[in-house]
Amino acid sequence: MDFQPIKADAVVRSDSRVFDGGKLIDGRKRYVVVDTLGLLLPVTVTAADVGDRAAGQVLLAQVAAAHHLLALV
Structure with missing residues (x-):
C-alpha cells in the first residue's frame, strides 16, 4: 500500500484540489x-x-470486501 501526491492542473476545479502541507503540493493524492x-x-x-x-x-x-481470501496485509 502506498500513496502518491499529484499536482492538479489549472483546469481542475479548485474545490476538488487542496494544498498538502507535508509534500507542499496543491492537488490530490x-x-x-x-x-x-x-x-x-x-x-x-x-x-x-x-x-x-x-x-x-x-x-x-475496500480490499477486505473485494478480496476476502486475502490473508496478510
Whole structure:
C-alpha cells in the first residue's frame, strides 16, 4: 500500500484540489494497493489534505470486501 501526491492542473476545479502541507503540493493524492506480483487491487483518489491514516483505513476496507481470501496485509 502506498500513496502518491499529484499536482492538479489549472483546469481542475479548485474545490476538488487542496494544498498538502507535508509534500507542499496543491492537488490530490492517489492511494494504491498491489499484490505480490505488482498487480493493482484497489485505487482511491482523494483531496491532498486527507490524512494517510483515514484514507488507508478506507482503502483496506475496500480490499477486505473485494478480496476476502486475502490473508496478510
